[in-house]
Amino acid sequence: DYLRRRLPLVPKGSAYCWAHVDDVARAHVLAMERARAGEQYFVCGPVHTVRDALRVAQEITGVPAPRFSAPPAMLKATAALMRVVETAVPVPANYRSEYLRVGAGVTYLGSNAKARRELGWEPRPLREGLAETLHYEMQQPGVKSA
Template identity: 40%
Template structure:
């Protein structure tokens, strides 16, 4: 089988490409510049194009057996300054990919949405039956909601054979971005993360498990269905305490989410005058001010057979890689003790 992959050079996309090749498939990988795809395996057919330019994808997508649409603008923090760009890539880019898929009669597609379409702190639990209102917490989440519910869903209703998957917070080796999640872990490793909020309760997933979820959605997912492919939620305090047990780097101090909410309000006022330092934008601070995605993952578990490695195993794999990138020395070979919420 031959698959067309957008977002092929990103964290999830590059792992999807690698898994497709490992299972005997051919891959056509879309990239805006061939130089961005230098880390992809040689067996990949790399084509230059852009999801915001529909015709740039037509020839490469013609005749493929399936489409994985992962390309997106993702960053928490500078969203308000990048709203037009986010709209162009996340919403109009998705429209272009899915319209072309329909025009070319591609048999099946997988579109990568996000748990971020569910507003933070709005639900006792979250499953695929919930139709959330548009979140206003971040430009990324708003534009992904628009792509999910105003582009993908209506096209599914019109007969497009598309499966939607929803990961949560994804980390893992090979991340070349400077985005919020990698930035958080790198700041922690370098001792530059002063505090972490209690009560930030979301799924934290190793990229290998999320890539596997994408392939399972393509192979076993029912067209028209949505699957939450994340694992069980964990408190951010537990995640950083687990990281401390692995690396020996002290976890930051745990504080009330009200502290982050207060900083977010202050920075919101500051942003009207100046651009704040990276990592201190009000949008990113709001995300950590007690955000909760209490997901029910039973549908993907039962219908797709998705499993997730333990947090300790996934973090060890990622943090060993990240410490090498930072040229840090550390012993991560010891036993990891189970951590409890404090």
């Protein structure tokens, strides 16, 4: 939705541990090669808010990041309203109640210290992984470059 300029706003405060799929796959291989049986690892990249990740995406692509943020309470209230609206009329996916509810101030954070220490795993920085992903996505049909 970001590259197609269909992302009107971002949830305020939502943050994730962003990891490139190739790094996650590499962690799985390293775990099979080096981990002791029964050990568990968080395979996660560096923590960034959605707002920060989209600022980096804007620097990479030239596509403007959404200017507006919505606090979690506003998104949850809108989700409740949209639950009623979507029973009467078709609603685009990124305006549906479940989409709004799930994105309302969510954080998925973990520490990769154990994977780094025991497996020798190093995730790439957000900018590097995001650049590769966005350049690929911009080559797909229906996605315009800046």
